[in-house]
Amino acid sequence: MLKKYFIKTYGCQMNVYDSHRMAKLLENEGYEKTDCQQDADIVLFNTCHIREKAAEKLFSDLGRALIIKNEREEKKLDTIIGVTGCVVQAEDGEILKRAPYVDFALGPLTYHKLPEVLHDILQKKKEHIVDSSFPVESKFDFLPQNEACGGCSFLAVQEGCNNFCTYCVVPYTRGVEYSRPVEDVIKEAKRLVETGTLEINLLGQNVNSYHGEDENGKERNLAYLLYKMAEIDGLKRLRYTTSYPADMTDELIACHKNIDILMPYLHLPVQSGSNKILKLMNRRHTREAYIEIVQKLKKANPKLEMSSDFIVGFPGETDEDFEQTLTLVEKIGYIQAFSFKYSKRPGTPAATMENQVAEKVKKERLDILQKRLFEMQTAFNLSCEGKVFEVLFEQTGRHKGQLIGRTPYMQNVHAQAQIDVLGQIRKVKILSSTTNSLEGKVVL
Ligand code: 5AD
Numbered sequence: 001m002l003k004k005y006f007i008k009t010y011g012c013q014m015n016v017y018d019s020h021r022m023a024k025l026l027e028n029e030g031y032e033k034t035d036c037q038q039d040a041d042i043v044l045f046n047t048c049h050i051r052e053k054a055a056e057k058l059f060s061d062l063g064r065a066l067i068i069k070n071e072r073e074e075k076k077l078d079t080i081i082g083v084t085g086c087v088v089q090a091e092d093g094e095i096l097k098r099a100p101y102v103d104f105a106l107g108p109l110t111y112h113k114l115p116e117v118l119h120d121i122l123q124k125k126k127e128h129i130v131d132s133s134f135p136v137e138s139k140f141d142f143l144p145q146n147e148a149c150g151g152c153s154f155l156a157v158q159e160g161c162n163n164f165c166t167y168c169v170v171p172y173t174r175g176v177e178y179s180r181p182v183e184d185v186i187k188e189a190k191r192l193v194e195t196g197t198l199e200i201n202l203l204g205q206n207v208n209s210y211h212g213e214d215e216n217g218k219e220r221n222l223a224y225l226l227y228k229m230a231e232i233d234g235l236k237r238l239r240y241t242t243s244y245p246a247d248m249t250d251e252l253i254a255c256h257k258n259i260d261i262l263m264p265y266l267h268l269p270v271q272s273g274s275n276k277i278l279k280l281m282n283r284r285h286t287r288e289a290y291i292e293i294v295q296k297l298k299k300a301n302p303k304l305e306m307s308s309d310f311i312v313g314f315p316g317e318t319d320e321d322f323e324q325t326l327t328l329v330e331k332i333g334y335i336q337a338f339s340f341k342y343s344k345r346p347g348t349p350a351a352t353m354e355n356q357v358a359e360k361v362k363k364e365r366l367d368i369l370q371k372r373l374f375e376m377q378t379a380f381n382l383s384c385e386g387k388v389f390e391v392l393f394e395q396t397g398r399h400k401g402q403l404i405g406r407t408p409y410m411q412n413v414h415a416q417a418q419i420d421v422l423g424q425i426r427k428v429k430i431l432s433s434t435t436n437s438l439e440g441k442v443v444l
Pocket residue numbers: 050051167168169269271309310311340341342343344345
């Protein structure tokens with residue numbers, strides 16, 4: 001019988017991409033995927049360290065994994081437990097101290113070593129392997145070819161961040177910026193399209209600072225890469241996430257006018273509407289500069305809609321500063337957004353800043369902000385009723401005959417459709433809406 005693997009992914013889209021690549025590595029080693037942890041010979045937790053809660057979740061899941069491991073042991077079944085991702089980078093020693101039964105821990109830049117590590121553990125050559133180094137070689141050169149696992153695929157083009165926003169662990173967990181060469185990206189993109197992908201989302205922690213080399217060793221920017229991507233036959237939709245406002249060049253903005261397959265939706269985190277807080281956050285943009293960028297983007301493509309991330313209760317944030325965030329939200333009008341209470345991350349400058357905001361105040365501000373953001377999202381969804389959108393169907397729904405797909409604006413759409421529509425784009429008329437999804441009817 002084939003050995004089975006189970007992967008639980010926490011956090012961002014980059015982690016989803018990494019998990020997909022690790023799954024392929026395991027499949028090449030002869031393992032088969034299972035969604036049932038009890039059946040798994042290898043259990044992997046691909047972790048996130050961005051906010052406190054995300055890291056805590058890991059340790060409760062590890063506790064449960066130990067119980068399952070013990071139950072399996074009674075049935076004479078071995079279980080290997082591995083931890084990957086940003087928690088490993090941030091606190092590798094801590095993981096083994098708190099969960100000594102973990103067999104291995106690999107950081108986000110070393111997971112290509114998974115087969116070698118498994119081999120060593122299975123041969124009982126080594127135990128409790130930890131590798132959270134920042135290797136000189138790129139893991140991308142060691143990973144097997146990527147393949148689509150549906151109509152939408154992520155493709156990592158850039159990793160790490162040099163911005164050092166004062167609240168953020170990413171520069172410490174994912175290291176300094178690295179951009180993959182243009183040729184590698186295009187090769188992976190073509191392979192994804194050949195294996196069934198219609199939509200590619202180019203990923204990077206700071207994707208719009210992309211500066212990969214072309215085949216002549218010349219540095220190229222994200223705009224260049226987008227034009228190259230748009231030449232790929234069969235690719236119907238293109239996105240890029242996540243962008244940093246100060247790196248939104250006019251050349252990149254022009255792509256939203258010139259590239260048909262670039263979706264009219266951009267996630268551009270502003271974090272705060274107060275210039276004082278943006279400065280304390282070490283963001284290299286002001287409120288005014290952000291507004292100007294959005295105006296230019298909407299001029300380039302009048303159909304473009306925005307989404308963002310916000311942090312409330314950053315150290316030093318007063319009621320007036322928070323008010324500035326609310327007025328910015330009104331000015332921009334987001335169709336979707338993610339908002340968080342500021343959470344102290346060990347080792348980051350903001351964790352030791354003066355004037356930390358009380359938890360109660362953070363919660364009040366988050367409630368106010370989210371209420372307004374949800375209202376905007378609901379209103380946008382309502383405005384879609386009666387309209388027809390191209391929907392890329394990605395998964396089956398909970399009800400019989402129901403499929404779930406996404407509009408160009410990333411809204412979830414539920415519709416009755418034949419199973420062979422999975423992975424395909426269809427025209428769908430929107431019949432009703434809620435804050436989080438749309439209900440529609442396939443018309444073509
Ligand atoms: N506290 C709260 N939110 C944070 N984010 C990043 N670091 C923190 C932190 N320490 C949020 C930012 C970022 C998103 C991915 O997570 O809004 O854009």
